[in-house]
Amino acid sequence: MIRRTWIARLFTAAVAIVASAGTVDAGLLPVSVTVQPEAGNFRWTYSVVLPSDMKLQAGSYFTIYDFAGYVAGSGSVSATAPDDTFSQYWTVSTTALGPTPDRLNPQDDPNISNLTFTYNGPTLPIGDPQRMTLGNFVATSAYSTTADSFFTATNPRLSNGEIDSNITSTLVPKGGDVPPPTGTPEPTTLVLAGLGLPLIGLRRVLRRRA
Structure with a gap:
């Protein structure tokens, strides 16, 4: 089975965002993307982390822009933290534009769907604040070819409750695969x-x- 995972490239991009922000931590970050064939399509899995000094509360969300070839109803969340029951608190939606946190300006093609994962559960982390992998965020596409795109997120800081909005790069499916x-x-x-x-x-x- 063909399986492709991109980690180093996304981690480098995330570090660059943190460095440019001049702080030790940033908001939600996609640290790896995996693509696997699935029933004639391709399953894209994004591993997203919540850094230390950050928290997740109801209404926190992140958007993946221009996810070409999205198969309707295929969005899901698995391997959630702190346990698998927290998958019930995540919802997936698609829009032509946005939603985008205030003062961020990613490139956004209105002809290609965006994916937004929104959290509506108890405030995290529970207990000691530390870096947490929130889960695997999955969507199926008709395409496997990768393209550069954007990832934005908004969530509060643990220390003072101020809303943190961040933008970084990620990989998405690109239309036009030639069989x-x-x-x-x-x-x-x-x-x-x-x-x-x-x-x-x-x-x-x-x-x-x-």
């Missing part, structure tokens, strides 16, 4: 065919000698 021509053999088939040709030639030589 292989009909009848084109799979690579494995080509390898087997290549191995078969010498064997056919050897058999002919043996027949002539006989």
